[in-house]
Amino acid sequence: MLSTGLGLVAALAAVPFVVAQDGSLTGPTSSSAAAGYSCDPNQCKLPSCNCASTSPPGGLDPSQVPQFVTFTADDAIQSYTIDAVNQFLGSRLNPNGCPVKMTYFTSLNYTNYTLVTDWYVAGNEIADHTMTHVGTPPNDEVMGNLIALNALAGIPLPDIIGFRAPFLNYSVDTLTMLHNAGFTYDSSASASLPVGADGTDAFWPYTLDNGLANDCLTVENACKGNPKLPGFWEIPMYALFDQRGAAGVHLMDPWLDAANGNSNPDDEATLQYMQSTFSDHYKGNRQPFGLYTHPIHLATDYPGVPAPTPTINMINDFLDWAQEQDDVWIVSNEQMLAWIKNPVPVSQLNNIPEFHCQQPKIDSSKQICNGIPQNEAGLVEECMFTDFPFYTCYGCPTDPPTPSNPNPDQSNKTQTRHRISSNCTTAFWDPVQGTCLCEGSSCQYNDLTQAIGPNGANLTGGGSRSSLPTPKASNFNGAADLVLSSASVAGVLGTAVVGVVGAVMGWTLVGI
Numbered sequence: 001m002l003s004t005g006l007g008l009v010a011a012l013a014a015v016p017f018v019v020a021q022d023g024s025l026t027g028p029t030s031s032s033a034a035a036g037y038s039c040d041p042n043q044c045k046l047p048s049c050n051c052a053s054t055s056p057p058g059g060l061d062p063s064q065v066p067q068f069v070t071f072t073a074d075d076a077i078q079s080y081t082i083d084a085v086n087q088f089l090g091s092r093l094n095p096n097g098c099p100v101k102m103t104y105f106t107s108l109n110y111t112n113y114t115l116v117t118d119w120y121v122a123g124n125e126i127a128d129h130t131m132t133h134v135g136t137p138p139n140d141e142v143m144g145n146l147i148a149l150n151a152l153a154g155i156p157l158p159d160i161i162g163f164r165a166p167f168l169n170y171s172v173d174t175l176t177m178l179h180n181a182g183f184t185y186d187s188s189a190s191a192s193l194p195v196g197a198d199g200t201d202a203f204w205p206y207t208l209d210n211g212l213a214n215d216c217l218t219v220e221n222a223c224k225g226n227p228k229l230p231g232f233w234e235i236p237m238y239a240l241f242d243q244r245g246a247a248g249v250h251l252m253d254p255w256l257d258a259a260n261g262n263s264n265p266d267d268e269a270t271l272q273y274m275q276s277t278f279s280d281h282y283k284g285n286r287q288p289f290g291l292y293t294h295p296i297h298l299a300t301d302y303p304g305v306p307a308p309t310p311t312i313n314m315i316n317d318f319l320d321w322a323q324e325q326d327d328v329w330i331v332s333n334e335q336m337l338a339w340i341k342n343p344v345p346v347s348q349l350n351n352i353p354e355f356h357c358q359q360p361k362i363d364s365s366k367q368i369c370n371g372i373p374q375n376e377a378g379l380v381e382e383c384m385f386t387d388f389p390f391y392t393c394y395g396c397p398t399d400p401p402t403p404s405n406p407n408p409d410q411s412n413k414t415q416t417r418h419r420i421s422s423n424c425t426t427a428f429w430d431p432v433q434g435t436c437l438c439e440g441s442s443c444q445y446n447d448l449t450q451a452i453g454p455n456g457a458n459l460t461g462g463g464s465r466s467s468l469p470t471p472k473a474s475n476f477n478g479a480a481d482l483v484l485s486s487a488s489v490a491g492v493l494g495t496a497v498v499g500v501v502g503a504v505m506g507w508t509l510v511g512i
């Protein structure tokens with residue numbers, strides 16, 4: 001394993017962008033005929049049912065609809081990947097002055113659990129991507145991920161609602177298992193045709209009450225009414241298209257692809273088609289626009305690997321450009337679904353609680369596990385496993401979690417931490433006393449949400465990234481300075497040599 005890891009460092013340094021990608025499409029994955037989809041909007045009604053449709057939910061006119069941008073990340077959460085995401089989102093705000101949020105589909109090999117806690121407490125969505133990154137995942141890979149994230153990162157179970165299949169390799173059985181397990185959504189399917197194309201499969205997120213309507217040419221036994229999973233949502237991954245239109249399709253990490261039939265990736269060409277695809281959505285029915293990333297490809301502090309600075313700047317230029325347009329919101333899937341279930345006009349987005357930014361008031365002297373470094377000081381332990389030592393505030397386990405044993409006993413019996421209890425629905429957990437803090441009305445929040453529009457006196461988020469330094473592996477909404485004004489993020493700098501091998505393997509072996 002060690003030699004594999006080091007070999008990959010060398011390979012990566014030499015040819016950083018020639019990595020075979022998962023999530024690459026070669027053509028349409030569906031057609032109207034293959035979909036054989038029908039759904040009666042008079043029977044299928046929000047909030048629990050939504051027909052697959054290219055029109056916005058709730059019968060809203062597109063001018064009343066937010067243009068959502070979903071920035072997602074997949075695979076292991078480590079300092080390198082969190083830093084990589086921070087450089088794009090760390091200082092951006094939505095039109096109501098709240099920090100933007102994102103969804104992280106987390107797999108657990110080489111994940112540093114304490115950073116998952118931080119990320120979640122910063123307001124981001126943590127979703128399931130199996131424990132060890134396997135395609136067509138068995139039940140224990142999916143459920144074990146929930147158990148381990150709950151036990152070692154303190155993520156409340158009701159807040160892990162989404163799933164993406166490794167390699168986007170899902171089946172009807174996967175969707176059925178997720179529905180039976182109480183997940184709210186899957187986001188593994190692709191919308192593979194441009195929004196303007198005849199018979200496009202670029203549907204707004206929809207429920208599977210009438211079966212799947214995407215990937216009908218690629219997923220066995222799907223579509224034509226199957227699988228029927230009432231109330232279970234599919235959030236399609238919306239492809240991007242270069243000058244070749246439907247023939248020039250790009251999905252994940254588009255900046256790693258060559259565009260327009262050329263043989264090498266070219267940031268300018270990528271920027272151009274990211275903008276043209278965005279505009280097609282924005283000027284049309286405003287289907288969500290996604291940037292689906294494996295952030296390790298955009299890391300700047302990864303030992304031995306040159307930072308892809310021009311590509312990073314290009315992506316930030318794109319986000320600035322997008323955010324300077326009215327009604328553009330960068331959101332997590334969870335936020336987007338909250339709006340789809342309750343589709344108010346964009347001027348009323350603040351009526352939806354998920355769009356608020358609320359900072360809990362936590363006594364900075366309290367020693368608790370809550371994703372805030374000041375509170376966690378002295379509680380976070382380093383768990384010295386040879387493959388990948390990780391950190392957790394919830395007590396090191398005797399062995400790394402596995403699908404057959406996702407929550408091993410704690411190793412140090414003299415310092416037993418209480419794992420978060422199933423009825424604690426916030427991350428504010430005192431693992432020493434075993435009590436849930438900040439529960440319901442006992443928790444005081446500062447609501448920092450502003451009226452929509454203050455950012456540049458119009459409805460834009462403004463796209464500011466120039467004035468703030470890139471935060472290093474901190475919570476990108478500034479949760480670190482919730483209580484103390486000094487936004488110290490001590491202890492989260494990614495310099496541990498031990499992490500290097502694991503981190504490399506984290507993205508290559510698990511491959512994306």
Ligand SMILES: *[C@@H]1O[C@H](CO)[C@@H](O)[C@H](O)[C@H]1NC(C)=O
Nearest residue numbers: 078079112491492493494499
């Ligand atoms: C893991 O987290 C610890 C504690 O925050 C940090 O010191 C360390 O650098 C992190 N390592 C990686 C590779 O993420």
Ligand SMILES: *[C@@H]1O[C@H](CO)[C@@H](O)[C@H](O)[C@H]1NC(C)=O
Nearest residue numbers: 134135136166167169170171
């Ligand atoms: C993808 O799924 C198919 C069908 O279930 C399976 O045969 C194949 O091994 C999977 N590929 C990966 C990479 O998991």
Ligand SMILES: *[C@@H]1O[C@H](CO)[C@@H](O)[C@H](O)[C@H]1NC(C)=O
Nearest residue numbers: 324325326456458459460462
């Ligand atoms: C909104 O503000 C941005 C940034 O200040 C600006 O570029 C854009 O033109 C403004 N839009 C309108 C409609 O005023």
Ligand SMILES: *[C@@H]1O[C@H](CO)[C@@H](O)[C@H](O)[C@H]1NC(C)=O
Nearest residue numbers: 109132400401402403509510
């Ligand atoms: C991931 O973890 C599992 C369980 O500990 C282990 O069997 C597997 O080898 C690991 N995968 C990689 C790629 O290291």
Ligand SMILES: *[C@@H]1O[C@H](CO)[C@@H](O)[C@H](O)[C@H]1NC(C)=O
Nearest residue numbers: 381396411412413414415416
């Ligand atoms: C176990 O916990 C005790 C008490 O906090 C601590 O002093 C000791 O270093 C811990 N041992 C290990 C191996 O982590």
Ligand SMILES: *[C@@H]1O[C@H](CO)[C@@H](O)[C@H](O)[C@H]1NC(C)=O
Nearest residue numbers: 420421422423424434436439
């Ligand atoms: C939560 O569960 C614990 C035991 O696991 C129990 O003592 C406590 O009263 C419960 N709290 C609530 C609010 O139900």
Ligand SMILES: [Zn+2]
Nearest residue numbers: 074075166512
């Ligand atoms: Zn993956």
